[in-house]
Amino acid sequence: MSLPLYYFLAITAVNILMSWALYVPYRMAHLHFLIVANMAISGYTAAYMVLSLHLPFGLALLAGFVLGAVIGFAVALFIGDAPTFAVVIVGFTFIYITRTVIENTEAVGGTMGLFGLPNIGGSPSVHRWTILAILYGLVALVGFLIHRFDHSQLGRAASAAFIDKDLTTSLGIDIKKMGILLQTFSCTLAGGCGVLYGFIYKSFHLDYFTFHVVGILMTVIFVGGYTTLWGTLLAAPVLYGVPLLFPPEVASWRIVIYGALLIIVLVLKPEGFITTRFVYGIESFLSRKRGKRTPLTKPQEDV
Amino acid sequence: MEVFIAQVINGISLGSIYVLLVTGFNLLLLVAMIIHFAYPQVVVFSMYIIWLVLEVTGNNLILGALAGVTSSILLNLISAPLFQKVMEKRGEVDINSTMVMSMGIGMIITDVLSHGFNKGHPIAFPDTLAGGEAILRVGLISILPGQVSAFVVGVIAVSGFFLLLYKTRPGRAFRAIAEDPNGARLVGIPLLKTGLQSYALSGLLGGLIALLLAALIGSASSGLGEQVALKVIAVSIIAGLGNLVGGLVVGLSLGILEAIVQGYISGTWSNAIAFVIMLLVILAKPTGLFGLKL
Amino acid sequence: MASNDQTRAHADSQQALLTIENLSVSYGHVNALKHANLQVFKGEIVVLIGANGAGKTTLLETALGINTPLSGAIRFKGKPIGGAAVDRNVRAGICLVPEGRGVFASMSVLDNLLLGAHNNMKNVGKHLQRVYEWFPILEKRQDQIARTLSGGERQMLAIGRALMSSPELIMVDEPSIGLAPIVVNDIFNILRMLNQEGYTILLSEQNANKALKCAHRGYVLETGTVTLSGTAAQLLDDPGVREAYLGA
Numbered sequence: 001m002s003l004p005l006y007y008f009l010a011i012t013a014v015n016i017l018m019s020w021a022l023y024v025p026y027r028m029a030h031l032h033f034l035i036v037a038n039m040a041i042s043g044y045t046a047a048y049m050v051l052s053l054h055l056p057f058g059l060a061l062l063a064g065f066v067l068g069a070v071i072g073f074a075v076a077l078f079i080g081d082a083p084t085f086a087v088v089i090v091g092f093t094f095i096y097i098t099r100t101v102i103e104n105t106e107a108v109g110g111t112m113g114l115f116g117l118p119n120i121g122g123s124p125s126v127h128r129w130t131i132l133a134i135l136y137g138l139v140a141l142v143g144f145l146i147h148r149f150d151h152s153q154l155g156r157a158a159s160a161a162f163i164d165k166d167l168t169t170s171l172g173i174d175i176k177k178m179g180i181l182l183q184t185f186s187c188t189l190a191g192g193c194g195v196l197y198g199f200i201y202k203s204f205h206l207d208y209f210t211f212h213v214v215g216i217l218m219t220v221i222f223v224g225g226y227t228t229l230w231g232t233l234l235a236a237p238v239l240y241g242v243p244l245l246f247p248p249e250v251a252s253w254r255i256v257i258y259g260a261l262l263i264i265v266l267v268l269k270p271e272g273f274i275t276t277r278f279v280y281g282i283e284s285f286l287s288r289k290r291g292k293r294t295p296l297t298k299p300q301e302d303v
Numbered sequence: 304m305e306v307f308i309a310q311v312i313n314g315i316s317l318g319s320i321y322v323l324l325v326t327g328f329n330l331l332l333l334v335a336m337i338i339h340f341a342y343p344q345v346v347v348f349s350m351y352i353i354w355l356v357l358e359v360t361g362n363n364l365i366l367g368a369l370a371g372v373t374s375s376i377l378l379n380l381i382s383a384p385l386f387q388k389v390m391e392k393r394g395e396v397d398i399n400s401t402m403v404m405s406m407g408i409g410m411i412i413t414d415v416l417s418h419g420f421n422k423g424h425p426i427a428f429p430d431t432l433a434g435g436e437a438i439l440r441v442g443l444i445s446i447l448p449g450q451v452s453a454f455v456v457g458v459i460a461v462s463g464f465f466l467l468l469y470k471t472r473p474g475r476a477f478r479a480i481a482e483d484p485n486g487a488r489l490v491g492i493p494l495l496k497t498g499l500q501s502y503a504l505s506g507l508l509g510g511l512i513a514l515l516l517a518a519l520i521g522s523a524s525s526g527l528g529e530q531v532a533l534k535v536i537a538v539s540i541i542a543g544l545g546n547l548v549g550g551l552v553v554g555l556s557l558g559i560l561e562a563i564v565q566g567y568i569s570g571t572w573s574n575a576i577a578f579v580i581m582l583l584v585i586l587a588k589p590t591g592l593f594g595l596k597l
Numbered sequence: 598m599a600s601n602d603q604t605r606a607h608a609d610s611q612q613a614l615l616t617i618e619n620l621s622v623s624y625g626h627v628n629a630l631k632h633a634n635l636q637v638f639k640g641e642i643v644v645l646i647g648a649n650g651a652g653k654t655t656l657l658e659t660a661l662g663i664n665t666p667l668s669g670a671i672r673f674k675g676k677p678i679g680g681a682a683v684d685r686n687v688r689a690g691i692c693l694v695p696e697g698r699g700v701f702a703s704m705s706v707l708d709n710l711l712l713g714a715h716n717n718m719k720n721v722g723k724h725l726q727r728v729y730e731w732f733p734i735l736e737k738r739q740d741q742i743a744r745t746l747s748g749g750e751r752q753m754l755a756i757g758r759a760l761m762s763s764p765e766l767i768m769v770d771e772p773s774i775g776l777a778p779i780v781v782n783d784i785f786n787i788l789r790m791l792n793q794e795g796y797t798i799l800l801s802e803q804n805a806n807k808a809l810k811c812a813h814r815g816y817v818l819e820t821g822t823v824t825l826s827g828t829a830a831q832l833l834d835d836p837g838v839r840e841a842y843l844g845a
Contacts, residue, residue, distance in 0.1 A: 029399055075586070082589035084399045085338055085544065089536050090589075093582045096533060100575035163396060211529050215410040222403060252418060259410035266404045267388045472711075472718060479701050479712050486699045488663065491687030491716050491762065 006128050008241060010200045013135035015236040017193050018213075019220040020142055021186040024149070026226055027158040028178060029084050029165075033091025033214050034075055037098040038068045038187045039194030040209040044108045046195040047117060047204050052107070057120045061134075061195045068191015073184045080179030081165070095209065102206055113205035117198060131200055138196075142189060146229045154178065212255060216240075219258040223265045225272025228279050235273070305443040310566035311559055316450035316519055318558020319457025323512045324535045325542065325550035326464055327505040332545050333481035334501035337386045337401035341409030342509065343535050344528030348412045349375040349513035351523065354426045362429050371517075372510030379506035382408055383499055409532065417525035425524035428517045449518040456515055460508065461551065468547075473500055481545070530574075537581040543591030553592070557581070612675055614639045614766055614797050615660065615691075620669035620679075622652075622659050629655040631821040632669070637766065637799050642792050644808040644829070645801040646842050647818035653801035654696060656818070657768045660799075661693045662686045673766070688716045690765035694755045696774060702744040706735055709743055709754055713761030721761070728757040731787070749780035756787065766797045773804045785811045805842035809833050817842075 018035065025032040042064035049060045075094075079087050103111050119127035149155050161168040161175055169175055198204045216239070224235025239261075243254040265272060324343055331339045339345075353371040360366050389400045417423050437445040468474040476497045479487040488494055517523070538557050542549030557577065565573040584592070615637040622630040630652045637643045647653045658664055660671055662683040671679040678686055692713075700709050710728060714721045729736040732753045738746065743754060752772055759767055769788065773781040781804065789811050792798050802808035809815055815832045817825040825835065832838050 029396070031399070031403070078586040079589055083544075085402060085536070086540055086585055086589035088340075088402065089533070089540055090582065090585055092533050093537060093578045093585070096530075097575050097578050097582065100571060100578075104571055211410075211413070215406070218403060218406060253414065255414035256411050259407045259414070262407035262410070263385060263404055266400055266407070267385055270389065270400060472715065475704075475708055475712055476715060478704060478708070482701050482703050483699070486695065486701060487712075488683055489658075489661065489693055489695050489699065490712050490758065491684045491692070492712070493682065493684040496684075 001125075001128060006132070007200070008244065010128075010131055010135060012237045012240055013132070013139055014193055014197050014200070015216070015220060015240050016139055016233060017135070017142060017189060019217050019224075019232040019236050020146060020229060021189045021193070022217050023221050023226060023229060023232055024146060024186045025087075025179070025182045026162075026221065027150075027155065028161040028175070028182060030079075030082075030087045030179060030183065031084055031091070031218075032087055032183055032186055034072065034094050034183070035091070035186055035190035036209055036213055036217075037091070037094040038071060038190040039197060040095075040098050040102065040206070041071065041194070042067045042191035043194030043198040043204055044102055044114065047114045047198050048108055050117060051114065057118075057199070061192060064195035065188050065192040068194070069184055069188040071191075072187020073180065075187075076180040076183035080183065081176040082179075092211075092214075095211070095214070099206055099209060109204070111206065113203060114198075115203045117202040117204075119202070120199065127199075127202075131196065135196055138189075138192070143229060143233070150229065154181075158182065215255060215258055215262075219262045222262055222272055225274035225278075227271055227276045228274055230279055231272050231274030306566045307563065309444045310562040312444065312446060312450065313565075314559030314562030315555070316453040316457075316558070317562055318555035319454050319461075320512060320515055320519065321535065321538055321554035321558050322551050323457055323460055323508060323515070324531065325539050325554045326461060326547065327508040327512070328535055328539055329545050329547055329550055330464075330477070330501050330505045330508070332539075333547075334477045335383070335386065335498040336390055336398060336484065338398060338405060338544075339386075339505075340402050340405040340532060340536060341412060341528070342405075342505070343531040344409045344412045345375055345378050345506075346509045346512045346516065347523055347525075347528035347531065348378060348416065349510055350517050350527075351416055351420050351426060353513060353517055354428060354523070355420065357429060357432075362431060364432065367432075368510075368514055371513045372507060375509035375513060376503055376506030379502040379509065380499070383502045387495065387498065409528065413525050413528055416528070420525075423525065425522055427522045430521075432518050432521070449515075449521070453515045453519045456511060460511055464508070465547075467504075473497065477501060534577070534581070537578075537585065540589070540591055541581065541584050543593040546591065546593050549591065549593035613637060613672075614674060615799065616670070616672040617656070617660065618670045618672075620656070620659065620671065621667040622655050622664050623667050628667075629821055630659070633818070633821065633823050635816055635823060635826075637797060639765075639797055640792070640795065641814060642788065642798045642800060642812040644805075644812040644815040645799065645818055646803075646805045646808070646815055646832070646838070647801070648803065648841075650820075651818040652821040653818055654770055655821075657693055657770050657799070657801055660686075660768065661691060684716050687762050687764075690763075692759040692762050692764040692767055694752075694759045694767065694769045694772065696770040700743045700746075700751050700754050700758070702742070704743060705740055706743055706746070706754060707739040709758050710735070710739075710761050713758035715762075717762050720763075724761050724763060728760050731760075731790075732757050748776050749783060752776065752780075752784055753787070756784075756791075760791075760796075764796070766799060767791065768799045768801075770801050771803065772800070773802065773807065781807060803842075805832075805838065 021035045022032065045067055046060035046064045049055045049063060050057060075090065079090055102108055108114055120130045121127060157168065157173045157178060161178065165175055220235045220239055221232055223239065225231030243251050324346065328339060328342045331337055331342065349371045352374040353367045356370040357367045386401050386404060389404055390397050420426065437447050438451060439446040468477060476487065476492045479490065479492055480494065480497055484494060534557065538553045539550055542553040560580065561573065561577045564576050568576065613636040617633060617635040620630055620633045621628065633656060645653050645656065655664065659666055662681050665680045670677055673689055673691060678689065701712065710725060711721065714724060734750060735754060735757055743751065746754060772784050776784065785807055788798055788800065800808055800812065809829045809832055812829045814828050815826065816823050817838060825838065
């Protein structure tokens with residue numbers, strides 16, 4: 001596999017996973033940017049474990065997940081039922097503080113970053129395939145979990161909380177518990193993503209964990225659509241991939257393009273391109289097709 | 304002790320700027336009903352415009368000031384129809400969307416500043432803007448003209464703002480909409496027109512802040528907006544979103560706190576400490592110390 | 598219908614101040630008003646009777662310009678005003694005293710009154726003086742925060758605020774709701790007095806008995822449609838009205 005393709009596939013998977021991590025708490029209107037800080041904290045910790053303590057990658061990855069979960073849970077205890085803007089600002093301050101701490105900690109390379117992470121399984125090729133396998137395995141698993149969540153009682157409760165927290169509380173739904181659950185889930189995911197992200201490039205640099213990445217994730221879920229997980233799945237590769245095809249002069253303005261796109265979509269299609277209604281339409285279309293034919297035939301071929 | 308006094312003086316001038324920023328932010332929140340996350344970024348953009356005009360005109364301060372104020376008002380007025388479109392239904396969901404939209408605006412501004420001006424390098428304002436030598440110097444304590452102007456203009460602008468709010472016809476309409484938009488509509492107050500007035504007013508305030516920041520800090524970088532934005536939003540959350548008097552108290556306190564920390568702890572950490580303190584307060588009371596006015 | 602003919606005869610002799618013709622309004626899929634017709638002539642007190650959710654508030658708010666009509670026409674002094682902005686209608690001389698004594702609770706009494714004059718600041722001192730003559734209690738409390746007023750005082754403030762816009766037509770939405778009976782009498786007396794001063798009043802009420810006793814004419818609104826109209830005396834005698842709204 002060529003190196004650019006590997007990077008594209010791997011980064012796309014990370015973007016999908018991270019956008020989902022943002023998507024899940026946003027189901028109840030929590031725009032939880034703590035996940036970006038989680039990525040950095042878990043990633044640097046895992047890198048430190050591998051580089052300085054010579055622990056195996058698997059253990060470091062596990063530690064990344066656990067660290068994300070613990071931090072996410074601890075923070076969620078306070079802001080599980082906080083208003084949206086408070087959740088946003090907590091995430092941002094966390095990112096800022098994490099960056100400052102990392103910048104000033106020599107053990108993790110400070111402003112220089114961490115380099116020279118080992119290949120998993122010895123050779124570069126095995127390393128790439130392992131990373132891709134783990135990432136896309138996670139995409140499948142997390143996608144399945146979120147799909148189940150969206151179609152569960154909890155998912156419906158989250159949608160209600162998105163529109164009106166007070167009303168939802170009066171229906172006997174514990175908003176705080178739900179917030180804690182969703183936030184912890186997304187932080188756990190983000191922790192693992194942080195570790196994997198570092199191992200894609202085999203290095204860590206603080207330049208990634210900035211407000212830029214916040215902007216990209218936000219654009220992905222708002223352009224793709226925040227009411228269903230499919231929008232993200234589609235928007236993440238497109239929004240990351242298309243600017244790669246631009247000439248460098250244009251590509252360097254991609255954050256401006258993202259910002260403009262975000263604003264345009266919010267004005268014209270407030271729920272994003274892929275909405276629950278759209279998905280519902282496709283589902284009923286498919287089931288109608290299936291109703292006419294036996295499920296195993298390929299409907300497209302005989303048209 | 305001398306360090307302490309010197310830093311309190313620094314803190315008061317810095318705090319005045321925070322107060323102005325929070326006031327502009329809260330005005331938009333209360334009257335136009337938007338969370339303009341990127342309001343401080345608009346201010347930093349105006350700083351860049353001031354710098355550009357100063358470069359082009361050979362440090363013509365009057366033109367620079369005019370350009371700063373105009374650009375900030377214009378930027379606010381241009382974004383107004385976009386915000387109003389998103390804010391159509393005026394529900395909680397829409398307020399959150401305005402916040403996301405504002406972040407989009409912030410992304411654009413920051414990126415334009417980091418490529419479009421001065422090849423992405425931080426900009427430095429001429430010393431004439433800061434007003435030159437210290438007015439008073441006693442040991443470690445010195446008072447710079449920029450600090451005095453930040454404080455004086457801050458006091459004048461804030462009292463002018465409150466006077467406008469409590470003694471004039473537009474101010475009355477602002478307060479009415481802030482309390483009950485539907486009720487205000489029933490009385491015959493034009494929501495859109497009054498909303499636009501608040502955009503223009505916070506733009507004017509933003510231009511003033513840009514000038515003061517240029518005089519006080521003397522430099523700016525593309526990342527400044529994000530950092531200030533964080534502090535301003537944190538201050539307004541701690542004060543209780545939309546709470547004008549709370550914003551006054553907390554904004555000034557943050558300025559002083561930050562300056563004192565800076566006096567005793569090295570640069571990179573002092574900012575982080577301010578953030579840690581803000582974070583702890585928000586975690587403990589996500590709806591603010593003085594109550595939400597929203 | 599006899600009463601309808603009578604209204605039409607009346608209309609020929611004199612142009613109506615407010616005419617509502619075939620007005621339909623809907624909120625999403627819910628039809629709040631269906632082909633409602635109504636006329637208010639200068640110098641009248643007209644009462645709109647109906648149960649909760651009959652569309653009384655919708656009708657008043659649509660006349661003010663809050664809702665955009667689905668179809669139908671609204672004319673004020675002969676000029677079509679359907680769908681016009683509220684502030685334009687207020688300037689033209691319509692005003693609404695909202696249900697539930699909607700005053701700005703955190704603002705002072707004086708501020709509340711001045712808000713009523715938002716679109717008409719020319720003779721604000723004179724108007725204020727007039728309102729204070731009618732409601733001396735408001736002058737005594739002018740620097741007090743509206744939250745501290747009693748229910749009746751708040752209703753007076755809401756009416757006073759409406760008067761500040763120097764209106765010709767005052768629409769009052771359910772003034773008696775949540776008020777003690779003795780205060781309700783006061784409010785109706787005030788409305789009658791204002792009418793004698795030359796203000797035209799369109800009133801919506803569930804408390805049909807008292808309202809009809811001070812009104813000239815009335816309309817009965819049922820699920821968005823005008824089902825009955827006539828003089829106040831006719832309606833008071835109507836067996837259907839007696840049963841449904843007068844509890845007799």
